Amino acid sequence: MLKLYNTKTRGKEEFEPLENGVVRLYACGPTVYDFPHIGNLRTFLFSDLLVRHLKRSGHEVRNVMNITDVDDKTIRGADEEGVSLREYTQKYTDYFFEDLETLRIEPAWKYPRATEHIDEMLEVVETLVERGHAYEHEGSVYFDISSFDEYGKLSGIVPDATDSREFGRLDDDEYEREDARDFVLWKAGKPGEPTWESPWGPGRPGWHIECTAMSTAYLGKTLDMHLGAVDLVFPHHENEIAQSEAYTGEEFVRYWVHPEHLIVEGEKMSKSKGNFFTLRDLLDRGCDPIAIRHLLMTAHYRRQLNFTVEGLEQSLHALERLWDFADRMSEVPADAEGEDLAGEVEAALSKFEAALNDDLNVPGAMAAVFALVRQVNPLLAEGRVSADGAQRVLDFFADADRVLGIIEHQDRADAAGADDAEIEALVQERQEAREAGDYARADEIRDELLEQGIVIEDTAHGPRWRRE
RNA sequence: GGCGGCAUAGCCAAGUGGCUAAGGCAGCGGUCUGCAAAACCGCUAUUCGCCGGUUCGACUCCGGCUGCCGCCUCCA
CATH class of the missing domain: 1.10.730.10 (Isoleucyl-tRNA Synthetase; Domain 1)
Known part of the structure; x- marks a missing residue:
């Protein structure tokens, strides 16, 4: 029985999925604006290890990892390179998958892209507005934190509206909020930016909403597990909880799991x-x-x-x-x-x-x-x-x-190479020289091969070689 | 300022209220080898940042100190 540390309760708990034998897991994925760095990869690798362990333990795992392909950074990157947003993000999405494969990270069940789920996001935002959890202002829509009593339950952080730094943030923000602590669900479009039609005019999704919309679409209202590196606890995951639970009226995530940074x-x-x-x-x-x-x-x-x-x-x-x-x-x-x-x-x-x-x-x-x-x-x-x-x-x-995923390896002597036959011949020649007592010639061949990066090892069953 | 985490041998790193404090790397000695390489064997923390406390007993629990780090703003 797996025991996992749950950020929500700050302790280890026995894990049991809601539905016997099926684990619904959502992991925050990459924003595809650059190559993944090793810190990102550590987080993705953790997700891989957890999923592999769950599968080996007999669970069916439906793990979803989102691809964030629209945000400030991707829009800026595409602009700088003078290509479409789609072309730009596709390039980095490809690199992301390449890296996963290189590190033997098994593919997730689904990799939904934000831009392919705009309708689902709009549905969530509209419902939140109807229920009084969100409000529109000049084409943008904000989540009203005061409408969600439990805000802060995951991180223990409840932003203080009187905190002086919050006022500074208000000035920087181009979007007017009624309360500095509220967060944006839908951003009004700016000239030159990619936009989608919405009831509030053209715009694009805020950062947090995609996770709620896509996790709900693929896994339902309540997830067994939600993963993401520690820096996402606040505000990202706190906001996800607020918008998701305000939307569905049900518990969003049962186990929150947060790997540390590298x-x-x-x-x-x-x-x-x-x-x-x-x-x-x-x-x-x-x-x-x-x-x-x-x-x-x-x-x-x-x-x-x-x-x-x-x-x-x-x-x-x-x-x-x-x-x-x-x-x-x-x-x-x-x-x-x-x-x-x-x-x-x-x-x-x-x-x-x-x-x-x-x-x-x-x-x-x-x-x-x-x-x-x-x-x-x-x-x-x-x-x-x-x-x-x-x-x-x-x-x-x-x-x-x-x-x-680290034990399987290519047998050292099996490493393919065009000149294998040549190497084999030299190895054989050296062996014959050794048997004839001509160690000078044998060592000469060994040095020669070493220069090519070939290491010879003499074993009880005869010589074997490998590439250094 | 608020909240949280971590300090274990030369390095990386598990772990437990009381059996010999995992494992890896490196180092040293040895076996094997024509010599090597690789491999194998042995040795390498009486001690778990510092100071107190609780306890029959703490590295493990509590308090303080020091140091490092993270979050509170985009961030994996």
Whole structure:
């Protein structure tokens, strides 16, 4: 049984979906105005891990992630590039999906775009106006916070109308609100901006409304879970609750789950500090995408994660050891006799599941996997693992990887390349030289290959090679 | 100013009122090897930021202090 920390109650709670076996989950997705950065990706990866765990636990998961393709930043970006909003956002939407695939993040059930759900949003806004929760002013529509008693129940923040900073905000805002705390549901169009027709004239949706409209459209009035990074707790999610519950009259979200931010080299990531990384930046530096996935999983989701270059190297080394272990496991001969490892694997599985069920403790789950490696390695080195035992461990790895997504790898010698035959020939020539005692020639070939990035390893079953 | 979080070995990082404080990386020693590489083995926190308190017993609970961070405005 999964226990999850619920922001709403500030404590861990047992999770049970409203409908047995079906989880309705909504995660705040990207605003497609730029490449996703690793902080965004950590959040999306968290969502992936949670969904994978729910699925592995036997649930059907209907997870929806929105694509915000209309807002100030996308409009400005399209304007600057002189292309249509649609053309501009499509480009970054494509990059977003590419990054997900690179990091082995499984596709969500639905990825609705804001611009394709304007009608649903207008329906929500109109209803809110009819019921007295919202008001129109000069073509814009605002949510009236004073009409929703429970405003602030998620974040504990109730904006104070007398707060001096609020008055400053009023001046900056081009849209007149009756109360500085009210938030915009529908923005009156400005010249040159893309707009949609509405009962209040041409305009475009405010930021928060898309989540209410689209989650309701795909998942119904009450969601089992709603995810989003901590910075969204206020005001975004607070506003979502207000507008959704005022609209449906029912509880909007049962479990609010908020992963913490990522920092880089101990500091908040920001463009001005020059520590702002996209996935592409890292891949260009030659980083292994799975090492990036691994590093993003090393800290518990409710803790800030310190992303460092050194950490990336550590992750790669940890993975290489894991992959190498798996390779050696799969090389155990079919007729090998020895330990069946049933007890070891059972214990590892039990620890693995217990960790994940305890507020998705992924570091703990990975520790269970590595602890097994540590336990079995000596037996493997002594040739005391039976064929059954090896298969049992590999089955566990495959099972664990349904959630982790880091164990599956290309067998090192399988890495495809046009010159494989040539490499094989050299490896063979070196082996013959060694057998003939011509170590000078053997070492020469080894150095030659090393220069091409090919590493030779001599094993009991003969030489094997891999690309560095 | 208001609210909240975190401080565990050289680094990253789990965790618990009392069994030997997970796991990873790095380092050192060793095995293996023609030499390497890879792999394997062993060692590496008597101690969990500091000071008090509660308790038979706290790293884990409470209070204070120090430091770091986040939110309160767009932000994953």
